[in-house]
Amino acid sequence: LVLILDYGSQYTHLITRRIRKLSLFSLCISGTSSLKAISDLNPRVIILSGGPHSVHSENSPCFPDGFVEYVEKNGVFVLGICYGLQLIVQKLGGDVRVGEKQEYGRMEIEVVERENGGLFGNRCLGDKQVVWMSHGDETVKLPEGFRVAARSQQGSVAAIENRDRRFFGLQYHPEVTHSPEGMETLRYFLFDVCGVVADWKMEDVLEEEIKVITGMVGPEDHVICALSGGVDSTVAATLVHKAIGERLHCVFVDNGLLRYKERERVMETFQSDLHLPVTCVDATEQFLTELKGVVDPEKKRKIIGREFINIFDSFAHKLETKLGKKPIYLVQGTLYPDVIESCPPPGSGRTHSHTIKSHHNVGGLPKDMKLKLVEPLKLLFKDEVRDLGRILNVPEAFLKRHPFPGPGLAVRVLGDVTEGNALEILRQVDEIFIQSIKEAGLYDSIWQAFAVFLPIRSVGVQGDQRTHSHVVALRAVTSQDGMTADWYNFEHKFLDGVARKICNSVRGVNRVVQDITSKPPSTIEWE
Ligand code: XMP
Numbered sequence: 001l002v003l004i005l006d007y008g009s010q011y012t013h014l015i016t017r018r019i020r021k022l023s024l025f026s027l028c029i030s031g032t033s034s035l036k037a038i039s040d041l042n043p044r045v046i047i048l049s050g051g052p053h054s055v056h057s058e059n060s061p062c063f064p065d066g067f068v069e070y071v072e073k074n075g076v077f078v079l080g081i082c083y084g085l086q087l088i089v090q091k092l093g094g095d096v097r098v099g100e101k102q103e104y105g106r107m108e109i110e111v112v113e114r115e116n117g118g119l120f121g122n123r124c125l126g127d128k129q130v131v132w133m134s135h136g137d138e139t140v141k142l143p144e145g146f147r148v149a150a151r152s153q154q155g156s157v158a159a160i161e162n163r164d165r166r167f168f169g170l171q172y173h174p175e176v177t178h179s180p181e182g183m184e185t186l187r188y189f190l191f192d193v194c195g196v197v198a199d200w201k202m203e204d205v206l207e208e209e210i211k212v213i214t215g216m217v218g219p220e221d222h223v224i225c226a227l228s229g230g231v232d233s234t235v236a237a238t239l240v241h242k243a244i245g246e247r248l249h250c251v252f253v254d255n256g257l258l259r260y261k262e263r264e265r266v267m268e269t270f271q272s273d274l275h276l277p278v279t280c281v282d283a284t285e286q287f288l289t290e291l292k293g294v295v296d297p298e299k300k301r302k303i304i305g306r307e308f309i310n311i312f313d314s315f316a317h318k319l320e321t322k323l324g325k326k327p328i329y330l331v332q333g334t335l336y337p338d339v340i341e342s343c344p345p346p347g348s349g350r351t352h353s354h355t356i357k358s359h360h361n362v363g364g365l366p367k368d369m370k371l372k373l374v375e376p377l378k379l380l381f382k383d384e385v386r387d388l389g390r391i392l393n394v395p396e397a398f399l400k401r402h403p404f405p406g407p408g409l410a411v412r413v414l415g416d417v418t419e420g421n422a423l424e425i426l427r428q429v430d431e432i433f434i435q436s437i438k439e440a441g442l443y444d445s446i447w448q449a450f451a452v453f454l455p456i457r458s459v460g461v462q463g464d465q466r467t468h469s470h471v472v473a474l475r476a477v478t479s480q481d482g483m484t485a486d487w488y489n490f491e492h493k494f495l496d497g498v499a500r501k502i503c504n505s506v507r508g509v510n511r512v513v514q515d516i517t518s519k520p521p522s523t524i525e526w527e
Helices: 012-021 035-041 067-074 083-091 182-193 202-216 231-247 262-273 284-291 297-323 336-341 353-360 382-391 422-439 492-505
Strands: 002-006 026-030 045-048 077-081 095-111 128-141 147-152 157-162 167-170 223-227 248-254 278-282 329-331 372-374 448-462 465-478 509-514
Touching: 002 012, 002 035, 012 026, 012 182, 012 336, 026 035, 035 067, 045 083, 077 083, 083 095, 083 128, 083 157, 083 167, 095 157, 128 157, 167 182, 202 231, 202 382, 223 231, 223 297, 231 248, 231 329, 231 382, 248 262, 248 297, 262 278, 278 297, 284 297, 422 448, 422 465, 422 492, 448 509, 465 492, 492 509
Parallel strands: 002 026, 002 045, 045 077, 077 167, 223 248, 223 329, 248 278, 329 372, 465 509
Antiparallel strands: 095 128, 095 147, 147 157, 157 167, 448 465
């Protein structure tokens, strides 16, 4: 195990992901975790992450007492990155001060120590490297026994090592792509310096998770799962199904706010491809009745959340009557970033993302159901969930689907969703847009693309007649994680073709506009 102790850097997740890409199992826990929490994981290598603090500021986070003795006694290798390097220097008897020249951004470093077993023993890498720096403090005195392994072009310490004590440090961030040789440096450090073996495979994760699920869910216990049609809940349910078979009971709710033929398409995947035991509840009328006349975006979301809970509740009760016993477990597709973010280190400035999620997931679940959670994806990142989905035979096209919000088209029809045939118009426009994107081979380069129905009319001329019809907007964005986004720059010819097709084939639309705002200041969805 390669264990990351998180001191709040925005790049900490990236370190974990990069290491997993090397087929090494890596976990990230708070940098202030207890010695017991650390030693229980029995890591071979510990990486101390960067962070926004100065080692001299009050309450700056640090590894626990006894940490240095523990790693030395157990032969654990330690690599400090940025703040992590400064922690090593300060705690092992050196000195860190506010730097005269702060170093931010791209910078050249020169390697001064190139011995086998050291950070830069890798002869494939140059004596000079471009790296990404981001620090105000600098090392002014090394702890005894340490050597400088590289210096920045300004002469400050860029890398340190004490091979005998197995302590190493990089002042720059090897995990970001702005450090082009950073990944190779990490690879060399882990495999050649620390001697770890690449043995983490998705097949093993699958086997391990099945063991965990069968160990947790008793042979008579039943499990329920709400399928949203998204990748996470689908992969989680498929995995649990593989472990406990027909004792899993899934429900998919058609709330009348789904995309064109969405219900048929996802049910086909669930049933024909994945053989999941799933009940489809058509609750269109129930949702649309409750949403009639509601224009406030937050109210719409709350109503949708509440109705979803009601339906889920009644699904669980019906199941209880049928089985003669209560289902006691609930499958959730929680991912690793949610788990890490739910306990951010003090002062990291990161938010408690479970709060964000409960708003994002369709309203959460009834509190009084007291279901125990099965979260088989909670140690995985999104791209790893896709890899796992592939092993579980989830179709590739399904795994690559763009994200779709829980409240569905309700956040894409501005205002009252039941007004006229807004939902029907939106479905048709959206389908034309998405199919055109697929035909142009652009779908996989876009994070999310969709159409928005605007509750306004504009004047047009179609045939020989003046029309007073609806305006629709097209939105397509690129993004890494949905937190920030850029608008996607289509070729004019493509946009021209899509706009023509929409106005020619969707009744009630005579104008198409494109949304060209990034996030921030906009959000990806319009409501
Ligand atoms: P925004 O609009 O906040 O969206 O920039 C960021 C990402 O989250 C999705 N989204 C949601 N997903 N329930 C969800 O499951 C929701 O209520 C919800 N609202 C937004 C959005 O589609 C984008 O991918």
